[in-house]
Structure formats: structure tokens, C-alpha cells
Amino acid sequence: NAGVTQTPKFQVLKTGQSMTLQCAQDMNHEYMSWYRQDPGMGLRLIHYSVGAGITDQGEVPNGYNVSRSTTEDFPLRLLSAAPSQTSVYFCASSYRSMNYGYTFGSGTRLTVV
Amino acid sequence: AQSVSQHNHHVILSEAASLELGCNYSYGGTVNLFWYVQYPGQHLQLLLKYFSGDPLVKGIKGFEAEFIKSKFSFNLRKPSVQWSDTAEYFCAVKYYDGGSQGNLIFGKGTKLSVKP
Numbered sequence: 001n002a003g004v005t006q007t008p009k010f011q012v013l014k015t016g017q018s019m020t021l022q023c024a025q026d027m028n029h030e031y032m033s034w035y036r037q038d039p040g041m042g043l044r045l046i047h048y049s050v051g052a053g054i055t056d057q058g059e060v061p062n063g064y065n066v067s068r069s070t071t072e073d074f075p076l077r078l079l080s081a082a083p084s085q086t087s088v089y090f091c092a093s094s095y096r097s098m099n100y101g102y103t104f105g106s107g108t109r110l111t112v113v
Numbered sequence: 114a115q116s117v118s119q120h121n122h123h124v125i126l127s128e129a130a131s132l133e134l135g136c137n138y139s140y141g142g143t144v145n146l147f148w149y150v151q152y153p154g155q156h157l158q159l160l161l162k163y164f165s166g167d168p169l170v171k172g173i174k175g176f177e178a179e180f181i182k183s184k185f186s187f188n189l190r191k192p193s194v195q196w197s198d199t200a201e202y203f204c205a206v207k208y209y210d211g212g213s214q215g216n217l218i219f220g221k222g223t224k225l226s227v228k229p
Contacts, residue, residue: 033216033217035219040122040221041221042119042203042219042220042221042222043157043203043205043219044219045216045217045218048216058216090156090157092157092217101147101149101159101162101217102147102157102159102217104149104156104157104158105156106155106156107156
């Protein structure tokens with residue numbers, strides 16, 4: 001039972017590069033979300049999905065794309081990296097009922113230079 | 114817009130002191146409430162949650178929280194902290210407003226430093 005798996009754990013990008021942060025869960029959770037964590041800002045929602053094929057924007061979606069082709073996977077794409085996207089990114093998942101809260105992945109620390 | 118406020122940015126306590134961290138939310142309807150803890154270098158872990166029923170909720174590691182609907186508050190408490198409680202604590206709220214029902218909105222967090 002792996003829970004929520006994020007890869008990579010660390011990444012350095014140059015401004016303008018693109019990349020995909022991977023997130024996979026093996027708990028058959030309907031909901032999946034991407035948050036970014038910045039000092040003093042808490043966690044801010046980037047994008048979320050309520051099920052396969054359904055995604056929507058959160059609080060800070062600009063510069064990011066998502067897709068949900070399967071229940072298990074929810075990748076986050078950075079289209080053209082900018083220094084403002086330097087952050088720690090967390091993927092989280094939960095059952096629709098939210099009775100157990102969100103389960104978080106271990107995070108991806110991204111630096112854009 | 115819905116929001117979650119955590120009043121203290123950084124709290125410093127000595128071991129065995131009592132802890133109370135404040136959390137207020139902005140919505141008067143149905144909410145689910147959570148406290149998460151993040152130890153240095155780690156991901157968020159669920160401490161406790163409130164959905165309905167007894168407003169005094171007990172969680173892991175001796176933590177508890179009280180939901181006061183009239184004050185829109187969900188404060189976290191622990192009678193006697195330990196050095197191992199040093200971490201950042203996040204309050205989170207799920208709002209039921211017919212819109213984004215799958216999301217948690219987080220407060221900005223409170224760093225707790227416990228001196229041995």
C-alpha cells in the first residue's frame with residue numbers, strides 16, 4: 001500500500017523549460033488535488049479533479065496544466081517554468097466523502113533558475 | 114471568498130507548557146474541519162478532523178480541538194507539549210457550498226517550536 005507517490009522528489013529547471021510532476025495513488029480515491037506550499041503562504045490549490053476525465057482550476061492555476069485519464073494518476077505540467085514557480089508541490093487524494101481527509105504525497109521540491 | 118485564518122505565525126513554548134492554536138473560518142454553512150501537522154522536511158499528516166456530533170474532537174498524539182460554531186472557530190489544544198511536537202500546524206476547512214466540494218482550503222500555518 002504505497003498511498004500517494006510523487007516523483008521526482010527534487011528538480012531544478014531553467015526558466016522556460018517544461019516538465020511534468022507525477023502523482024499516483026493506489027487507494028481508488030476519487031478526488032485528487034495539487035497544492036503548492038510557499039513560506040508564510042500555507043498551501044494553495046493549483047488544480048483538482050473529482051474523478052477520471054474531470055478537472056478544474058483552483059486558486060493559483062496559471063502556468064500549470066493537469067489531466068486525469070485514469071483514477072490513479074494526476075500529473076501536473078509546468079508549461080514554461082518561471083522563477084515564481086519555485087516551490088514545494090504536494091499531491092493529495094481522498095474519497096469523495098472526505099471522511100478520512102486528504103492523504104498527501106511526500107512532495108516535490110522544485111527550483112527554477 | 115472563503116478563507117481560513119490562523120492567528121499565530123510562530124509560537125515558542127517550553128516543554129510541558131499547554132498549547133492552544135487558533136483557527137477561524139469565514140463561512141457560516143456546513144463545513145468539515147481538519148488539523149494537519151508537518152514535521153520538518155516531511156509531508157502533511159492528519160492530526161484530527163471534525164464532521165459532526167461532539168464538538169470536542171480527540172486526535173493522535175494527545176491533541177484535541179474544539180469546534181465552536183458560533184465563533185466559526187476550531188482551535189487546537191494540547192495540555193502538555195513535548196520537544197517532538199516541534200512542527201508546523203495547518204488548519205483546513207472543506208466548505209459545502211455547491212461549488213468546489215472536493216477541496217480543502219488551508220490556513221497559512223503556525224510554526225510551533227518547543228524548547229527542551
